[in-house]
Amino acid sequence: MYKSILILLLVLGIHTLEAQSRWTTAAEEKAITDLMAQMTLAEKVGQMTLFTSDWDQTGPTLREGYREDIKTGKVGAIFNAHTADYNRELQRISVEETRLGIPLIFGYDVVHGYRTIFPIPLGEAASWNVVSAQENARIAAREAASAGLHWTFAPMVDVARDARWGRVMEGAGEDVYLGQVMARARVKGFQGDDLADPFTVVACAKHFAAYGAAQAGRDYHTVDISERSLREIYLPPFKTALDAGVGTFMTSFNEVDGVPASGNHHLLTDILRNEWGFEGFVVTDYTSINEMIPHGIVANEAEAGELAANAGVDMDMQGAIYYNNLVDQVANDLVSLERVDEAVREILRIKYALGLFDDPYRYNDLERQRDNIFTADHIAAARAAARESLVLLKNDQQTLPLAKTIKKLAVIGPLAISQEDMLGAWHADGRGANCVSVLSGIQEALGKGAAVTYLPGVPVVGDDATGIPAAVAAAKLADAVIVVAGENWTMSGEAASRTDINLPGRQAELIRQLHATGTPVIVVLLNGRPLALTDIVDYADAILEAWYPGTAGGQAIADIVFGDYAPAGKLPITFPRSVGQIPIYYNMKNTGRPLDFANKYTSKYLDESNDPLFPFGFGLTYTTFSFGTPEATVEQSRDSVTISVSIDVTNTGKRAGREVVQLYIRDLVGSVTRPVRELKAFQLVDLAAGERQTVQFSLTAEDLSFLRRDMSWGMEPGAFDIFIGNDSRATQRVSVVIE
Numbered sequence: 001m002y003k004s005i006l007i008l009l010l011v012l013g014i015h016t017l018e019a020q021s022r023w024t025t026a027a028e029e030k031a032i033t034d035l036m037a038q039m040t041l042a043e044k045v046g047q048m049t050l051f052t053s054d055w056d057q058t059g060p061t062l063r064e065g066y067r068e069d070i071k072t073g074k075v076g077a078i079f080n081a082h083t084a085d086y087n088r089e090l091q092r093i094s095v096e097e098t099r100l101g102i103p104l105i106f107g108y109d110v111v112h113g114y115r116t117i118f119p120i121p122l123g124e125a126a127s128w129n130v131v132s133a134q135e136n137a138r139i140a141a142r143e144a145a146s147a148g149l150h151w152t153f154a155p156m157v158d159v160a161r162d163a164r165w166g167r168v169m170e171g172a173g174e175d176v177y178l179g180q181v182m183a184r185a186r187v188k189g190f191q192g193d194d195l196a197d198p199f200t201v202v203a204c205a206k207h208f209a210a211y212g213a214a215q216a217g218r219d220y221h222t223v224d225i226s227e228r229s230l231r232e233i234y235l236p237p238f239k240t241a242l243d244a245g246v247g248t249f250m251t252s253f254n255e256v257d258g259v260p261a262s263g264n265h266h267l268l269t270d271i272l273r274n275e276w277g278f279e280g281f282v283v284t285d286y287t288s289i290n291e292m293i294p295h296g297i298v299a300n301e302a303e304a305g306e307l308a309a310n311a312g313v314d315m316d317m318q319g320a321i322y323y324n325n326l327v328d329q330v331a332n333d334l335v336s337l338e339r340v341d342e343a344v345r346e347i348l349r350i351k352y353a354l355g356l357f358d359d360p361y362r363y364n365d366l367e368r369q370r371d372n373i374f375t376a377d378h379i380a381a382a383r384a385a386a387r388e389s390l391v392l393l394k395n396d397q398q399t400l401p402l403a404k405t406i407k408k409l410a411v412i413g414p415l416a417i418s419q420e421d422m423l424g425a426w427h428a429d430g431r432g433a434n435c436v437s438v439l440s441g442i443q444e445a446l447g448k449g450a451a452v453t454y455l456p457g458v459p460v461v462g463d464d465a466t467g468i469p470a471a472v473a474a475a476k477l478a479d480a481v482i483v484v485a486g487e488n489w490t491m492s493g494e495a496a497s498r499t500d501i502n503l504p505g506r507q508a509e510l511i512r513q514l515h516a517t518g519t520p521v522i523v524v525l526l527n528g529r530p531l532a533l534t535d536i537v538d539y540a541d542a543i544l545e546a547w548y549p550g551t552a553g554g555q556a557i558a559d560i561v562f563g564d565y566a567p568a569g570k571l572p573i574t575f576p577r578s579v580g581q582i583p584i585y586y587n588m589k590n591t592g593r594p595l596d597f598a599n600k601y602t603s604k605y606l607d608e609s610n611d612p613l614f615p616f617g618f619g620l621t622y623t624t625f626s627f628g629t630p631e632a633t634v635e636q637s638r639d640s641v642t643i644s645v646s647i648d649v650t651n652t653g654k655r656a657g658r659e660v661v662q663l664y665i666r667d668l669v670g671s672v673t674r675p676v677r678e679l680k681a682f683q684l685v686d687l688a689a690g691e692r693q694t695v696q697f698s699l700t701a702e703d704l705s706f707l708r709r710d711m712s713w714g715m716e717p718g719a720f721d722i723f724i725g726n727d728s729r730a731t732q733r734v735s736v737v738i739e
């Protein structure tokens with residue numbers, strides 16, 4: 001008898017444990033169960049509804065009357081509303097005026113900073129510095145959480161290999177591994193160790209999935225890729241975000257294998273929940289349930305809601321599809337109550353984890369807001385991050401750094417005085433007025449000693465070349481000319497695809513004419529995508545890729561231009577010679593007819609090289625490094641493989657510098673073809689002039705694994721080449737054989 005009671009208790013105990021989640025304690029789970037028992041179906045659907053406020057618009061529609069919806073419990077989450085007091089008032093309505101008083105969760109696109117703006121994520125990825133990426137996200141979270149926010153729609157972890165796609169600026173670029181390590185750093189930075197810490201926010205891995213594979217780089221366009229590419233290239237950063245503990249996922253706008261992501265059971269349930277065990281909730285992207293009608297997979301909104309709910313979407317962003325249809329769909333047995341309950345439970349768990357049931361106003365403190373936003377520390381971090389994100393693409397005759405003793409400097413281009421363009425897209429509450437322009441950064445660095453002349457030259461877009469003669473005249477009188485060129489910040493980001501990735505307007509012509517003066521020409525680029533720089537590369541003495549560097553961008557650029565800091569960034573994405581080479585990325589397959597100039601019938605173009613202008617991983621600094629001969633030893637047992645690789649790296653130049661030592665592998669023969677290079681590890685190495693360091697790497701079976709022909713994940717025995725160097729063309733090689 002006692003024994004059976006004990007067994008029963010044990011079973012019950014285990015059962016209670018099972019009901020817990022990574023986000024909640026047993027007591028909280030019970031509170032959620034009790035709360036849900038009191039909720040009407042309409043109130044449950046309310047928790048599954050997210051509306052934008054009228055504060056900011058980040059999509060095609062705006063709703064009126066969302067305050068009324070809060071009051072009636074028809075909405076459980078709000079986005080595009082921020083600041084401690086504004087959100088406090090909305091929270092008050094939800095907590096004090098609704099029947100059950102369930103707190104709202106407030107989301108916003110805090111992608112690279114809230115008010116203190118860090119470089120765009122593509123630029124941050126160019127630092128290859130996961131420690132600072134995590135720190136930057138931590139600061140962004142601290143500011144956001146002080147401004148009444150609980151949830152950021154970041155990180156964007158879409159692998160992006162098409163420079164035409166405006167959203168390449170939002171992620172970590174083209175590579176799977178770099179994408180994974182950046183995803184981990186950003187999730188950890190935003191969420192910290194504990195969501196209950198009121199200085200953290202819950203992160204959102206987006207856009208699930210394969211949004212970056214939009215055909216022809218046109219935003220929202222069709223995606224058609226194999227299950228193998230999906231799993232090997234596009235999904236791993238999401239899996240890493242999940243392993244790092246990300247609390248929410250956002251669906252993408254695109255279809256995957258004929259089914260839009262927001263109605264894709266294979267993605268949202270088979271893979272995300274069942275295979276990966278995701279605990280947290282899935283939100284759609286903006287009106288993407290509604291968009292399944294034009295996609296042509298459902299005939300009306302009711303069907304769209306049914307498809308989304310049954311696929312595994314927990315929260316409907318802005319589309320009001322659940323709001324208008326879900327109660328009926330449940331009543332008609334088209335969506336089960338269990339599915340709704342599951343979604344609501346996931347959402348309430350995150351609200352618990354954020355501490356909102358303890359104190360719904362814990363993120364709404366005016367003093368906290370005053371003390372934690374745009375602080376001197378945060379601005380200093382933004383400057384450091386911006387410096388690390390800059391990539392020196394060319395530096396003939398050591399044109400850079402310029403001596404601060406320079407007498408006359410011409411600064412050309414309207415981007416040089418633009419504060420707004422330092423921000424880049426998705427700049428949350430970042431303000432142009434708070435940014436240091438390139439010209440101001442230069443003037444600050446030079447002080448009163450030098451004569452700095454600014455002229456606009458040509459506008460960024462348009463055909464007006466009338467300013468060129470004056471710019472040329474100024475260049476003739478100057479000791480050096482800095483041309484700030486590129487794209488306006490609105491030319492990348494969402495809904496900002498381009499077919500032409502050359503420098504827009506007459507900027508290339510301006511640069512060529514400035515070069516003809518014989519004065520050294522330094523081109524500083526502001527842009528959110530790889531540009532085809534073929535037209536100007538021979539007409540610039542130095543080229544510094546500055547992306548959109550954020551709040552302290554002007555100072556960071558000056559730090560590098562005048563040598564207070566040595567550039568260390570490396571391209572996280574390939575820069576093509578021309579748009580016709582796209583898609584172009586380093587870890588391509590070899591083909592059966594790899595390039596051979598002596599043979600017409602090999603894989604190449606008649607009118608263009610196969611090589612990019614600047615490869616993935618590339619970036620110069622003010623010193624040089626040499627690489628010794630790599631050595632590798634393999635230790636193999638029945639169930640593990642360790643490859644220890646070492647290489648000597650020497651700073652062969654005259655000043656200190658940082659090298660990003662990159663390790664690539666090639667699996668020579670596989671049951672399916674393997675890329676010619678795969679980045680598997682890298683290390684940031686800071687060396688004084690003349691200093692040498694032995695850099696060690698350790699690879700495991702996981703690093704050699706891939707989706708084999710039978711779709712199982714694992715390694716195959718055989719020969720592997722390992723390449724180490726300072727970009728994806730690395731030539732230092734060592735080969736190993738795995739048995």
Ligand code: NOJ
Pocket residue numbers: 058059109153206285286494
């Ligand atoms: C649409 C974008 O695709 C997504 O990234 C963003 O988070 C939402 N709008 C909300 O602004």
